[in-house]
Amino acid sequence: MKDIARQKMSISVETMDLLNQQITLEAHASASYLAMASWCDQNAFTNSASFFYKQSEEEREHMMKIFQFINDCGGNAISPSVSNINHEFSSLEDIFESALDQEIMVTKSIHNIVKECKNNNDYNGENFLQWFVVEQLEEEKTLRDILDLFELMGRDGIALKLIDERIKTE
Amino acid sequence: MVLLSKSKYYSLYQSDQEKCYFIDFGNKTVKASFCQLLALRQKVNAINITNHFYSSENKHGIEILTLCNKEHLFVLNTSETLDLQALIKDSFISLGLSTASKKTVPL
Ligand SMILES: [Fe+2]
Ligand SMILES: [Fe+2]
Numbered sequence: 001m002k003d004i005a006r007q008k009m010s011i012s013v014e015t016m017d018l019l020n021q022q023i024t025l026e027a028h029a030s031a032s033y034l035a036m037a038s039w040c041d042q043n044a045f046t047n048s049a050s051f052f053y054k055q056s057e058e059e060r061e062h063m064m065k066i067f068q069f070i071n072d073c074g075g076n077a078i079s080p081s082v083s084n085i086n087h088e089f090s091s092l093e094d095i096f097e098s099a100l101d102q103e104i105m106v107t108k109s110i111h112n113i114v115k116e117c118k119n120n121n122d123y124n125g126e127n128f129l130q131w132f133v134v135e136q137l138e139e140e141k142t143l144r145d146i147l148d149l150f151e152l153m154g155r156d157g158i159a160l161k162l163i164d165e166r167i168k169t170e
Numbered sequence: 171m172v173l174l175s176k177s178k179y180y181s182l183y184q185s186d187q188e189k190c191y192f193i194d195f196g197n198k199t200v201k202a203s204f205c206q207l208l209a210l211r212q213k214v215n216a217i218n219i220t221n222h223f224y225s226s227e228n229k230h231g232i233e234i235l236t237l238c239n240k241e242h243l244f245v246l247n248t249s250e251t252l253d254l255q256a257l258i259k260d261s262f263i264s265l266g267l268s269t270a271s272k273k274t275v276p277l
């Protein structure tokens with residue numbers, strides 16, 4: 001019997017399923033950041049708004065990276081549907097905290113897929129995900145640094161304005 | 171043609187000459203490429219079988235399945251749906267693309 005399936009596809013279907021779930025997660029993160037950008041825009045936190053617009057774009061790039069990887073491996077990447085985007089935040093700090101929580105969730109999910117790849121000797125999948133492991137560490141750090149500013153500078157009107165001015169937009 | 175897996179109602183064969191698969195649905199045999207087989211797997215796995223039992227959403231327990239870019243249409247009841255899910259799971263183990271350890275129905 002010819003190994004037609006293996007000629008067509010170079011990752012396991014289980015890895016593909018997990019990566020398709022990750023696509024949905026990245027798409028959700030992208031949409032979520034857009035909602036955060038909107039809130040910041042409306043509340044005149046201009047730099048924070050730019051920051052989240054950029055984050056939103058980056059999450060879409062993450063999504064596309066995984067999308068193309070699945071298809072390059074001969075799998076079937078599935079275009080995600082996104083729902084349940086939160087638009088309500090009580091403060092600027094609340095937004096950055098939600099952003100960090102979201103990143104932590106994404107990190108956990110990436111780590112879980114790496115673990116599954118390791119268990120199943122899926123070297124392609126594991127190798128591909130290394131980039132995401134590093135990326136998640138950086139993203140968490142960026143948000144943690146911003147949250148430190150609230151501890152440092154306080155939470156009243158002028159402090160918030162100063163914090164916003166310190167948010168890097170590029 | 172090589173038999174890859176067999177469930178209660180269905181069987182899956184591979185044809186080396188044509189580089190494709192044949193799914194025997196009992197009343198009809200459908201030819202499928204690897205990509206179409208993969209798409210079928212995702213469709214079948216996306217079915218929420220609990221809706222057949224605990225929900226008013228699908229109280230008749232009927233699934234309508236289109237195959238091979240809507241070339242074929244099947245209507246399956248609950249036990250046929252479960253059987254097709256088992257066939258697909260076993261098939262990908264036979265194909266060497268699944269890390270699932272146990273086949274549902276031994277060949
Ligand atoms: Fe991401
Ligand atoms: Fe991120």
